[in-house]
Amino acid sequence: MxxxxxxxALGTLATPAFVAAEPTPAAPATGARYGSFGLDLTTQEKTIKPGDDFWTYANGGWDKRTQIAADRTSAGYAVVLVDEAEANVRKILDDAAANPAVVGAGAKQFGDLYASFMDEAAIDKAGAAPLAPYFARIDAATDRAKLQALFATPGYASPVEIGQLPNPSDPSKYTVGTGQGSLGMGGRDYYLETGPKYDAFRTAYRAYVERMLTLSGLTDASARADRIIALETAMAKVQWSPVQSRDLMAMLKPMTAAQRTALAPEFDWPLLLQTSGYGDFPVVIMSNSTALTGLGKIFAATPVSTWQDWMKFRFAVAAAPMLPKTFDAATFDFYGKTLSDQPSQRARWKRGIAMVNGTMGEAIGEIYVKRHYxxxxxxxxxxxxxxxxxxxxxxxxxxxxxxxxxxxxxxxxxxxxxxxxxHPVKYIDYTSLQVVRGDPLGNAIRAGEFQHRLDLSRLKAPVDRTLWDMTxxxxxxxxxxxxxxxxxxxxxxxxxxxxxxxxxxxxxxxxxxxxxxxxxxxxxxxxxxxxxxxxxxxxxxxxxxxxxxxxxxxxxxxxxxxxxxxxxxxxxxxxxxxxxxxxxxxxxxxxxxxxxxxxxxxxxxxxxxxxxxxxxxxxxxxxxxxxxxxxxxxxxxxxxxxxxxxxxxxxxxxxxxxxxxxxxxxxxxxxxxxxxxxxxx
The missing domain is CATH 3.40.390.10 (Collagenase (Catalytic Domain))
Structure with a gap:
């Protein structure tokens, strides 16, 4: 969408290679965090001329002495601040576990959310069983109409994504938009680029798909994996590149019902929109238009059973952090080690904090602001x-x-x-979010449903300009x-x-x-x-x-x-x-x-x-x-x-x-x- x-998206002076201004008395120490005035001069590499490589002149000393942590893909000031924010949020969670009434609103909810995620013993004991009810819904999607109804249901992957945004023609009101869905391996270039490096990525991805299907209890995982790879490769070929998707004149294309049908008649647009909760919008923004046309043809040409396998695989990938270590480790081995060169996975508690921030971020944020801003x-x-x-x-x-x-x-x-x-002037009320201690996967699904209901509740009202997209x-x-x-x-x-x-x-x-x-x-x-x-x-x-x-x-x-x-x-x-x-x-x-x-x-x-x-x-x-x-x-x-x-x-x-x-x-x-x-x- x-x-x-x-x-x-955040990363002693030698003889200078420039002429300094006339010296004046140095300012007194300020109490700044870095150095005497806010700048850490030990990070420099002053053997480098500023005009040859200014980044290294400013940061080369730091670069030489700094190693990227094994559980990180990068190092730098932004990472330091993220680590500090994590530690501060962990303290909030620890306080909530000890005395939720003192911490404040939502403390029991996000405390239970975190505790459920952290109970690895219970997660391992449950095995793949938590997947069963969700896989059953996929198995019940035995024709293309039922498939599309599931595409439009929160928590399930879809070749097309549907959501809401302020209407570009009148941003005081919401409208609905749709566009190409995501791919399992990430960007389309991983499927399409040539050369040994990309061949190796595709081989590793094929093995990962088969591994996740096997762990999920599916038979004939090898053949299913081949069909999933073929499907995603076909989707990648018709999708727009990131550069194409920056062309807003081409992306922001409002279309009537008749125009949507003409663009991609293989999709039942009234069904998709109605199931998503957007059925009465007569005009919808159709982004990645030619990709939608291509995806429609792929949807019609691909057997329902292959779409079911693809949805199960994508569901298992998304659920991996809430499943036994075998699922989680396989997912990290591919996305972390193979694609990102990250040697070690982040500690469970750090991933738990990321999960809580993504689920009840503003409840945590309200407390964070009181303590740290x-x-x-x-x-x-x-x-x-x-x-x-x-x-x-x-x-x-x-x-x-x-x-x-x-x-x-x-x-x-x-x-x-x-x-x-x-911080926002008001915070999201999570009271209606049902958190069940001991049900980490169910909590994740219910959180997605909560956010979808919240979005729909705002749809007919004027756009609320006080809402934040970040915590x-x-x-x-x-x-x-x-x-x-x-x-x-x-x-x-x-x-x-x-x-x-x-x-x-x-x-x-x-x-x-x-x-x-x-x-x-x-x-x-x-x-x-x-x-x-x-x-x-x-x-x-x-x-x-x-x-x-x-x-x-x-x-x-x-x-x-x-x-x-x-x-x-x-x-x-x-x-x-x-x-x-x-x-x-x-x-x-x-x-x-x-x-x-x-x-x-x-x-x-x-x-x-x-x-x-x-x-x-x-x-x-x-x-x-x-x-x-x-x-x-x-x-x-x-x-x-x-x-x-x-x-x-x-x-x-x-x-x-x-x-x-x-x-x-x-x-x-x-x-x-x-x-x-x-x-x-």
Whole structure:
């Protein structure tokens, strides 16, 4: 199902290779978490020239001494904060187990949810029996009508997905949309790419499918696995690529009942929509249109028994964490070890926390905010956002390539930005969610049904702009173009991204660039298709759009050249929106930092670093990350975010102020002539 929200997806001085400013007395220690002023200078590798490789100059020391934990696919500041959030949530769960009445609303529910997941002995004793009632429902789907009714039921896989979203034509109201479903192995490229590496992935996946079918008690698992692989490969061939799915003009296609039938007559659209709870919507957004046509043909040509086998396999995969260790280990061996190069599975309690966060996240979040989000953070974030909004306003107004009519529209959209910080103004009420201690799989299914009922209950009412797509304990941020909102959960508002006690340059270089990034999504190649209210509309003149595409095309070409893994390049078209967000975020955060100095005074030199140098080092350290090759490959094939290394080096080489701050000259490896630097916002 189409989702439009864009998440961030988080990664002693030697003789400098630049000319320092006139020294001034160092600022006193601030009590910041990192270093004396918020920056950890031990992470640097100062044998590297900033102009040759700025990421390594800022992070090379850390990179040399840091190993990725065996239960992780990456390491970096984001992982540190996620670990801290996990520990804080675990304390909430422990307190709930000891005295739920003291912890607060929902404590017994999420305590029972967690305890059920953690009782491995009981899960192992139950064996595959918990699958039986769900497999029985699949067995009862003996014709195509019954199959489609099950496709539309929460908890069961489907070749097409159906859901609700704000209506792009009127985002104050909800509408219904459908699009291509997911594939078992992940992105379609795993099925279609050629070469020994991908052959090995497909061989391992085939063995995994057979293993899961065998564990589930199905006979003739080998033949069933062959049919499932053939089915998914056929589906992959007709599905849209991640790049194609970024084309919103092609994705947001509203269709009447007659048009839906003409597009994919093999599907019973009234049945699918009615079973999902959306039957009375006369117009539905049909995303991945040609894929739906192809999937319809595949649906009709594939025996019902093969679809039943596929649904059982996909159900067992989703249920694996709630099933005996044999299921869980087989699933980790493929998705963790084989695809992502992760040596060890995460501890059970950590996976339990992820499960609880995904099931009753706002109940946990309400307690998390009370314990871990100080009012001081909210006040300082307010000033940051005010300065960033003002900086964007100045930069749009001074834009040399945009005509006045389009500037006026852009400024109207900027004025309508709605920033949400820390936590929702109200939290989800989980009272009606039935949690049964000792029934982890049933709890998971009932949680999915609860969320579906909650969504349907909102369908006929105006869109509630106070709802959040992330919990407060999530280390991330996002922009929603259909609401023109930027959202920053409490858990990301911590050092090194944000530290109320740190030097201002550090906060502007880290969280400032992150805020600027999310605001920039409102003006990226996708977000720029939505107006101030979130309506899908054109506010550009043809001339301005042509100039915009010329600049974004040049940025896309820069990223196409980057090759993190031999033979696997960054996809400039796939990552364009995030790269625009990064570039606009850095340039605007830098301008906002200059505004801060106009109010608070010129930044001093600290430990030999000017304010501008601290700003850019903070930005680079915010993307301090290293990733296992398998996980990196998955990101390159499917993720619209560039790898962290290029979110630094690929961006700063386009920023004029970075050249001045570090004395970058022609001949330096990252140097771009002024005419070749991309400036958008």
């Amino acid at each position: 189409l989702r439009l929200s864009t998440a961030l 100080p009012p001081e953070s909210e006040a300082k974030m307010g000033e940051l956002i005010t300065n960033l909004r003002a900086a964007y306003k100045d930069r749009i107004a001074a834009n040399s390539w945009m005509d006045e009519k389009t500037k006026t529209a852009a400024l109207a959209k900027l004025a309508a930005f709605d920033p949400r910080v820390g 407060p304990q999530t280390v991330n941020a996002y922009y929603d173009p259909l609401a023109n909102q930027i959202t920053f959960p409490a858990a990301i508002l911590q050092a090194p991204y944000f530290d109320p006690k740190a030097d201002a340059a550090i906060n502007y270089g880290a969280i400032g660039a992150i805020i600027g990034h999310e605001m920039g999504h409102g003006f990226d190649d996708q977000g720029s298709l939505f107006g101030p209210s979130g309506k899908f509309e054109n506010w550009w003149t043809p001339a301005a759009k042509t100039a915009f595409k010329a600049r974004t095309g040049a940025l896309s070409q820069q990223y196409d050249a980057y090759e993190p893994i031999p033979g696997v390049h960054v996809k400039g078209a796939l990552t364009l929106g995030e790269n625009i967000g990064d570039l606009g975020g850095v340039e605007t955060a830098y301008a906002a930092y200059q505004k801060y100095q106009q109010t608070h005074g010129k930044a001093p030199v600290i430990d030999g670093l000017t304010g501008d140098q601290r700003f850019f080092l903070s930005y680079a350290q915010a993307w301090q990350s290293k990733v296992r090759e398998g996980a990196l490959r998955t990101r390159l094939l499917t993720d619209p975010h560039s790898p962290p290394f290029y979110r630094v080096n690929g961006i700063v080489r386009n920023v004029d102020a970075w050249y001045a701050a570090f004395g970058v000259k022609p001949g330096d490896k990252l140097y771009l002539a002024p005419a070749d630097r991309v400036h958008i916002w």
